[in-house]
Amino acid sequence: MFWALIRKDLVRRRRSPASTLVMLAFPFMMAGLIGSVSGGSGGEPEFTLKVFLLDREDGVLGGFLAGASQRRDDGNNLEIVPVGEEGFARMEKGEASAMLVIPERFSDRLLDGEDVALQLVLNPAESIKPEIARQGAEVIATYLDVLVKSAGDRLGHVRDLLDADRMPPLAVVTAITGELYGEMVRAEPILFPPVVRVVRDKEAGGKSEQANVFGYVLVMVSVMSVIFVAIRAVTDLYEDQRTGMLRRQLATPLTVSRLVAAKCVFAALFGAAVMAILLVAGAFFGWFGSGVPVGSVLLHAVAFALAAAGLITVLVALVRTEKQAGILSWVVVMAMSVLGGSMFPLELIPEAIQRFSRFTLNYWAIEGFLDLMVRGRGATAALPATALLTGVGLALLVIGQHLMKRRLREALR
Amino acid sequence: MLQVQNLTKTFGEIRAVDGVSFGVEAGRIFGLLGPNGAGKTTTIAMIAGLIPPASGSVHVDGLDLAARPADVKRRLGVVPQEIALYEDLTARENLDFWGGIYGLRGKALAARRDALLDLVGLADRAREPVRNYSGGMKRRLNLALGLVHKPTLILLDEPTVGIDPQARINLLDVVRGLARDGAAVLYTTHYLEEAENLCDELAIMDHGTIHAQGTVESLKAELGEGSVLTLQGAFSREDVAAAVERSTGLRALELDDGRALLNVPRGRAGVGAALEAIYTSGLHLTDVTVKEPNLEDLFLKLTGRELRD
Structure with a gap:
């Protein structure tokens, strides 16, 4: 009897596969779009921002920036390529995301306290990367601005040192740079964090992640898909109520409890299956690292799908109609997705808001999957998240079943 | 097979069903005849265990519904008024699902499914999604789903609403066949001809209570021997009552201002004498009909309103 209900729902999904296909295609579409924009690809595991540097003064700032891009051992994703005037033509061809132009006598005029400007040429064919470059240029400008303003009269002294024919005494250089560094450190809290950051997670032991942007985004968005699958499954109860099927089923030996339980089990199983299909397909495309612990991933998928089914059952039971259920679920899922990291990496969310992330299912699901499939932290790394999702899921299912029983019995009267 | 005793249901201030009692024997078709809102569907819902009665009892095959709902429900086949099917599934898949609900599986389920598809004439369209079916085909499948587990008591709630005459005839033949095979059938309808x-x-x-019950013949007999004379025109209830009193053999069944239902003794002389008495009474008439008594007349007599009101 119980399995007849689940089998019927499976057959119905097979007969009307459109919504399921959308739920399967959506994460791939998003992974493809965001991954492509971010420069991720199957064989290129890192997000790299390529910026041309046209240094017309050949001075200190240009040298500093060119040197900074060489330090690629600490997660630096910025590639600065020195170019000449041909850089404009190469920008026309879309060879870089942006080009920073340092005008002639930039450093001299800066040290003289004159108003100066850096020129930034953006690649119109790209969207996110040029914006990151623009934000980066603004940070440089802000740093220089603060440096000039805080250094005050010491700038003249710095200039004398730079213009001198011979190397200045080390003690003098140390004293001035120490003072300026102190000024910058004091200014840092009001300068940072910048609006856009490129963050790269790294293990304490030095083991960096193996997956690429596609894998990241696939995990993030797949979690949303599983919740939408649960919404579709559980709101079927209201469709059955509307079409008279519910009354008909309850005129058989079926009880309301069993009917609701079967729906929740179906939502959990189907959601876990959808998640598994998505992750297996992602692995097939090489979007995840090697040595993924399949059993742990499946366990985590089942735990998350269970929790999603429980949450949606509670939400759906709070309202009276299929339409209301759809609206409420959608609002909650979107809020959870934003807070929990399904729409943006958590690093991009302000820290104050990140505190709420832990109250979302998305957060624990994504963290678990990332630990297992992206960060390569081993088969047991996600166990706390899996256990938490299982516990929360079971509690929500008990509450949801109680509420839903009451709701359906009311509907019969 | 079915014993309903003093069944009552209230929704707030409204008594939807008020002290209803009746019984249905195996192999018999028992009809609940009444207009929409009479309480028929609520009665069926209580017998099906969908809503609890405020008072009263339901026994099926000697089992008390309140005490053993699951056992009672296994004996019931409920065919609801609305067509409740999964339209994205085929007829076979719908039947498989309902069979599975009752624990049927394997060859037993396949055999029963195929027999029912033959019974309701859908075998050749059994693999098509139900959404492609006509209204009549959906009605027939709606009936078949209620029979998949061979119930001993079948509850049919207005099963012919909205279908064409031919489909109705076919469906009623199926219902007769079910009774012939030994099932007890409780059938609600507001169609007089169907009930008769x-x-x-x-x-x-009507209004939640049973006004009369018995065989069709015994109910018609309540109207008396002979014909029914219906008068319409510009007259008062008192005018007709006086005319009836002056005539011989006429009996008032239902009197109202502008309309009267009278019983006329059997035979030509009876009708002629009645018409003459009416004519000489000076009533201003716009319409006079004489017909054999039917359940519509009985309903009018019992409730004071027509079944179609």
């Missing part, structure tokens, strides 16, 4: 032609016994229901 199909049911072995009838209960006339």
Whole structure:
């Protein structure tokens, strides 16, 4: 009897596969779009921002920036390529995301306290990367601005040192740079964090992640898909109520409890299956690292799908109609997705808001999957998240079943 | 097979069903005849265990519904008024699902499914999604789903609403066949002809109560021997009452201002004498009909309103 209900729902999904296909295609579409924009690809595991540097003064700032891009051992994703005037033509061809132009006598005029400007040429064919470059240029400008303003009269002294024919005494250089560094450190809290950051997670032991942007985004968005699958499954109860099927089923030996339980089990199983299909397909495309612990991933998928089914059952039971259920679920899922990291990496969310992330299912699901499939932290790394999702899921299912029983019995009267 | 005792249901201030009692024997078709809102569907819902009665009891095959709901429900086949099917599934898949609900599986389920598809004439369209079916085909499948587990008591709630005459005839033939095979059938309808032609016994229901019950013949007999004379025109209730009193053999069944229902003794002389008495009474008439008594007349007599009101 119980399995007849689940089998019927499976057959119905097979007969009307459109919504399921959308739920399967959506994460791939998003992974493809965001991954492509971010420069991720199957064989290129890192997000790299390529910026041309046209240094017309050949001075200190240009040298500093060119040197900074060489330090690629600490997660630096910025590639600065020195170019000449041909850089404009190469920008026309879309060879870089942006080009920073340092005008002639930039450093001299800066040290003289004159108003100066850096020129930034953006690649119109790209969207996110040029914006990151623009934000980066603004940070440089802000740093220089603060440096000039805080250094005050010491700038003249710095200039004398730079213009001198011979190397200045080390003690003098140390004293001035120490003072300026102190000024910058004091200014840092009001300068940072910048609006856009490129963050790269790294293990304490030095083991960096193996997956690429596609894998990241696939995990993030797949979690949303599983919740939408649960919404579709559980709101079927209201469709059955509307079409008279519910009354008909309850005129058989079926009880309301069993009917609701079967729906929740179906939502959990189907959601876990959808998640598994998505992750297996992602692995097939090489979007995840090697040595993924399949059993742990499946366990985590089942735990998350269970929790999603429980949450949606509670939400759906709070309202009276299929339409209301759809609206409420959608609002909650979107809020959870934003807070929990399904729409943006958590690093991009302000820290104050990140505190709420832990109250979302998305957060624990994504963290678990990332630990297992992206960060390569081993088969047991996600166990706390899996256990938490299982516990929360079971509690929500008990509450949801109680509420839903009451709701359906009311509907019969 | 079915014993309903003093069944009552209230929704707030409204008594939807008020002290209804009747019984249905195996192999018999019992009709609940009444207009929409009479309480028929609520009665069926209580017998099906969908809503609890405020008072009263339901026994099926000697089992108390309140005490053993699951056992009672296994004996019931409920065919609801609305067509409740999964339209994205085929007829076979719908039947498989309902069979599975009752624990049927494997060859037993396949055999029963195929027999029912033959019974309702859908075998050749069994693999098509139900959404492609006509209204009549959906009605027939709706009936078949209620029979998949061979119930001993079948509850049919207005099963012919909205279908064409031919489909109705076919469906009523199936219902007769079910009774012939030994099932007890409780059949609700607001179609008089259907009730007269199909049911072995009838209960006339309105405003939640049963006004009369018995065989069709015994119910008609309540109207008296002879014909029914219906008068319409510009007259008062008192005018007609006086005319009836002056005539011989005429009997008032239902009197109202502008309309009267009278019983006329059997035979030509009876009708002629009655018409003459009416004519000489000076009533201003716009319409006079003489016909054999039917359940519509009985319903009018019992409730003071027509079944179609």
